[in-house]
Amino acid sequence: MLPYLGAIGIMTGAELPPVQTVTVLAGYCLLMVLPALVLLLGRTVAGRLVEPPLRRLAAWLERTGGETTAWIVGIVGFILAREAATALDLFDRIGELV
CATH class of the missing domain: 1.10.287 (Helix Hairpins)
Structure with missing residues (x-):
């Protein structure tokens, strides 16, 4: 999405x-x-020819799906936090304090 x-x-x-x-x-x-x-x-x-590679792909997705989802959520969270900090001028305010 x-x-x-x-x-x-x-x-x-x-x-x-x-x-x-x-x-x-x-x-x-x-x-x-x-x-x-x-x-x-x-x-x-070509169902019979394609099914073994699809089974291997499904197994790989099941093994790595949790980690991949965690990375995606982390990256999106960071981007949202950065955009919020920019919209609130937090970086400029921190610069004024230093």
């Missing part, structure tokens, strides 16, 4: 015309959905 919200923010900041915004957004959504469609097609067409 974060890349989608980032794309919306970039398009809003670029002040594109509505038609161009819808076109770019539709292209972005297609780009994000395309890998899942390719995997679905591969599984449908």
Whole structure:
């Protein structure tokens, strides 16, 4: 969801015309959905050949999913805290104290 919200923010900041915004957004959504469609097609067409690599991928995701989620939450939390500190001018106030 974060890349989608980032794309919306970039398009809003670029002040594109509505038609161009819808076109770019539709292209972005297609780009994000395309890998899942390719995997679905591969599984449908060559299920027996594709199933072993998909099982290995699923096992790897199960092993590393918690750590990956923790990193993502930590990075997003840091960015949000930094933006809040910037919006509140905390860095300037700390500079005044030093």
